[in-house]
Amino acid sequence: MGIKYEIPLLKDHHTHTSIYASLSNCIDLSAVRDKKKALSLMKKSTDEITVILGWNSSFFYFEDEELDGLPPVVICNISFHDFMINKPARERLFDSHKDIISHIGDGNWVERNLYAILKFVGNIKPCNDDLVRSFFDEYLLKNGIWYAEDMLLADRKFVNIFQRIGYLDRTRFWADIETFDSLDSEAKKYVHGIKIFIDGAIGAKTAAIKEPFLTGERGILIYSDEKLFDTLTQLSTHNKPIAIHAVGDLATDQIIKILSDIQSSENCIPQIRIEHFQFISKERAETAKSLGIVLSMQPNFNNDSIQYADRLSAKYCKYNNPFRMLIDEVGFVPGEDLIFGSDGMPHGVQCALEQSLFPRFPDQTLTIEEFIAGYCMPDQKNGYIKIEIDEAQKNITTEIVSN
């Protein structure tokens, strides 16, 4: 017998609703550990161009020759920071997307052009009202999520879809500056904030950590200090919150330093959210706290310490997502300046709760109260989640009840 709770549905502060909705009928490899099975799934596709999601390079890599005999495929790494496009797909897409097709194997180029690539991938499968509705009601809700922020608004048509189906209160849009600038003034009102990336991802071995990955690659910092200072100063003129993707400790160090510099130069710092913030020293975290920064983190990424032990050293596995340090020693408060989301890797209450309560390392632990404060809707108006926690067996069962 475990301890029982009823908690509100989740408020996922960081995912990619429009891209995941657009791609919700695609082949998903995230649970496929066997390359042969992955290849045979792809072989069967009859789409003009098949988008494949969830490829996890900790399970296997594909050789070019293995892919070139398949129908046209665009394969997305589970991190959405690494892509493979086979020869038949490259031939079809070359004229319309010369730049992307020519550079898709170049990690540095990919990180610097990530928004353009994600929009390109999202557009292979056009989205519509039904896809968004069923993504929220058939998929997110069944996984315990009521509300999900979209960190990648691809264009105005998604605002129109949410308006038409009446789901604007179930999301909040963030856009990159190029997309934001392209919108008319009416659409701009629907954009909550602007998102930038300053490094890559662990899944693509491009997160800017201070040591090389065990497999030899080095992470990527996208901006020089000067360029980041100028970019943030420029972005703040829009008077919108800014969300900054920073995973590795080189990136978290850089962003905290630059935000301190902006503050001491008496420029006004806009409302800042740092996304992921997985590797951070206590000293930098204290500065982040004093600057009033909100940390938007993913308890499910505790699992990176296990699934990416092939590329992260033991030191970095242990250093990942130090929630206890942030809360107990630095004073971040879940629900106030520490909020939680999934990035869709995976979505839902089950994995998030397992990783929060029973993580690989004690410093990654969240209490159920902290989880509720940082990750749940304020009330149970739209439904709730029945939870039973068996501490001894480290086992959690969840049941979603929607109203």
Ligand SMILES: [Zn+2]
């Ligand atoms: Zn994301």
